[in-house]
Amino acid sequence: MNRFTKQNKIIHLVEANYHLLPVLNRFGINLGNKDKSLEKICAAQNINIDFLLAIVNTFHNEEYFPETELxxxxxxxxxxxxxxxxxxxxxxxxxxxxxxxxxxxxxxxxxxxxxxxxxxxxxxxxxxxxxxxxxxxxxxxxxxxxxxxxxxxxxxxxxxxxxxxxxxxxxxxxxxxxxxxxxxxxxxxxxxxxxxxxxxxxxxxxxxxxxxxxxxxxxxxxxxxxxxxxx
Ligand SMILES: [Fe+2]
Ligand SMILES: [Fe+2]
The missing domain is CATH 1.20.120 (Four Helix Bundle (Hemerythrin (Met), subunit A))
Incomplete structure (x- = not known):
């Protein structure tokens, strides 16, 4: 299973797994961000992108659990x-x-x-x-x-x-x-x-x-x- 990266857009996440929608909301990310990458959205909203990616990826893929990073x-x-x-x-x-x-x-x-x-x-x-x-x-x-x-x-x-x-x-x-x-x-x-x-x-x-x-x-x-x- 692929891992999401900073370059991905919200549409990539939602298309791969729409259960991620409430996870994104917990970070204060809503829809309507046009074609901006996660990196741009996080920078604009002062969200720690590495933490967001770690959470999103572990939620998406049960096998993936980067304990040391988390x-x-x-x-x-x-x-x-x-x-x-x-x-x-x-x-x-x-x-x-x-x-x-x-x-x-x-x-x-x-x-x-x-x-x-x-x-x-x-x-x-x-x-x-x-x-x-x-x-x-x-x-x-x-x-x-x-x-x-x-x-x-x-x-x-x-x-x-x-x-x-x-x-x-x-x-x-x-x-x-x-x-x-x-x-x-x-x-x-x-x-x-x-x-x-x-x-x-x-x-x-x-x-x-x-x-x-x-x-x-x-x-x-x-x-x-x-x-x-x-x-
Ligand atoms: Fe709890
Ligand atoms: Fe608990």
Whole structure:
């Protein structure tokens, strides 16, 4: 799989993988940039092009994960990107899933209300995910920012394992997928159900990429920073 470079234009990225659209938005890049290269767009908007390319390429190609390069970027840049991603999940993806879920439940063609169980599984997933995001935003990220900005280690702080929590969130998502794909009687509108699942799978891919950056880049950066400060 080819890697995107500074010379590429937005159209190249979008044609190769339209799932990159929200990734570009997280950097503040919108459409309508005529025929400008990524390099020109980034220069005009004061965006770190190397960081953008590393993120875009890892998102596009699961096999490509330049750990050393990614770790060389400031945790500030990484946290900023991760926070924008959380915002996208909370403000756009979850509400979209919820409105599709509502349509799906309303499309029930029987008197049996078994579709409500999907709602229950979804709510469990959402609760776990939001709790996880809240912990990152309110505890983990501020702790790392404090390490970077003030060189201070808080010995009271114990980092929760991102990896373990990510797998808990993943489990809930798998329960939801299995429930719909394997067990629930299909007494709903198929098109709406497909739309819901497609949105869910797309979200799963995005969130896996997100968790990989937290587990493999941000966490090691945090450990290195602590070691460095503690001497
Ligand atoms: Fe996160
Ligand atoms: Fe996370």
């Amino acid at each position: 770790k060389s970027f400031s945790p500030l840049l990484i946290i900023d990107y991760l926070k924008k991603t959380h915002q996208h999940y909370i403000e756009y993806v979850l509400p979209k899933l919820e409105s599709l879920l509502e349509l799906l439940i309303d499309s029930n063609i029987t008197e049996i209300h078994q579709l409500n169980i999907i709602e229950q599984f979804y709510q469990k997933y959402k609760k776990e995910l939001l709790l996880h995001i809240k912990e990152e935003e309110q505890e983990v990220f501020p702790y790392i920012l404090n390490l970077v900005n003030n060189n201070q280690v808080n010995n009271q702080f114990t980092i929760h394992s991102f990896e373990k929590e990510h797998s808990n969130v993943d489990d809930k998502l798998n329960d939801l997928k299995n429930l719909i794909v394997k067990y629930i009687e299909p007494v709903y509108d198929n098109n709406i159900c497909n739309e819901f699942l497609i949105t869910l799978f797309r979200f799963e891919k995005d969130i896996k990429d997100h968790a990989r950056i937290e587990d493999k880049i941000l966490l090691p950066q945090l450990i290195t920073l602590e070691k460095h400060i503690n001497g």
